[in-house]
Amino acid sequence: MMLVELTAPALEALPVAGLRDHLRLGTGFDMAEDTAETAALAGFLRAAIATIEARTGKVLLARQFRLRLEEWRDPMEQPLPLAPVSAIERIEMTNAAGAVTLVDPASYRLIPDMQRPMLAPVGAFLPNIPVSGHATVTFSAGFGTTWQAVPPDLAQAVLLLAARYHEDRSYEGTHSAMPFGVSALIERWRAVRVLGGRGNSRGRA
Known part of the structure; x- marks a missing residue:
């Protein structure tokens, strides 16, 4: 990552x-x-x-981060490396050719946690990451502004x-x-x- x-x-x-x-x-x-x-x-x-x-692993002042992943740790839940996370701003999929697709926000959700916040699917699994591509998760984290x-x-x-x-x-x-x-x-x-x-x-x- x-x-x-x-x-x-x-x-x-x-x-x-x-x-x-x-x-x-x-x-x-x-x-x-x-x-x-x-x-x-x-x-x-x-x-x-x-x-x-x-x-x-705690973000003191609120700001924005971008996490790039070649594969999910688990398609049913992806731990986020920082806390506390306040929002998942967007998720994008980039294929092997470099084309970027925005993932529907209705397909995922944030599970807040002070130690181990999670990106989780709304359905059974998180969206598939393209072969030889990657997912980009943009999120906001921090105790406050x-x-x-x-x-x-x-x-x-x-x-x-x-x-x-x-x-x-x-x-x-x-x-x-x-x-x-x-x-x-x-x-x-x-x-x-x-x-x-x-x-x-x-x-x-």
């Missing part, structure tokens, strides 16, 4: 002010300094969010990790370390990863 993130969290949704307060930083002396500091803090937050999401929608423990984990990135920004390789406090906060959200195909994982792009 191949999972692609189509949209990114807006700057306005990131808790830049919260991170600035957490770090006890003052405001810049002029607009240029404030702009540069905001950009830097947003970068640390995006890195922290990406790390927390990778460790938990604002930072207030993120569960408090995950939100705190992001601030702690972003603060560590800020403090260690002059050192090589520190972004791979996960502070104990952060690990403790995200532990209950961690889930066993589920492959999108029958052992045919092609990574995330």
Whole structure:
């Protein structure tokens, strides 16, 4: 499978002010300094969010993703690799010649779940994927569009990790370390990863 993130969290949704307060930083002396500091803090937050999401499989801020599959894991239900999923936007089938066909939305449904959301058929089976072709599932996932929608423990984990990135920004390789406090906060959200195909994982792009 191949999972692609189509949209990114807006700057306005990131808790830049919260991170600035957490770090006890003052405001810049002029607009240029404030702009540069905001950009830097947003970068640390995006890195922290990406790390927390990778460790938990949970999408903190709502955005859109595209999942490509060469075959269904099970024609009666297809696990989705992220949670929580709010909507299946569309499913497209691409045949060996590259022709794309939109699948009728009435033929499938979303089974929401905080750990293992599923794409399921309305009838007996999901639509057949063309031989030497693939299915593309576009879906929306995330707790919400604002930072207030993120569960408090995950939100705190992001601030702690972003603060560590800020403090260690002059050192090589520190972004791979996960502070104990952060690990403790995200532990209950961690889930066993589920492959999108029958052992045919092609990574995330």
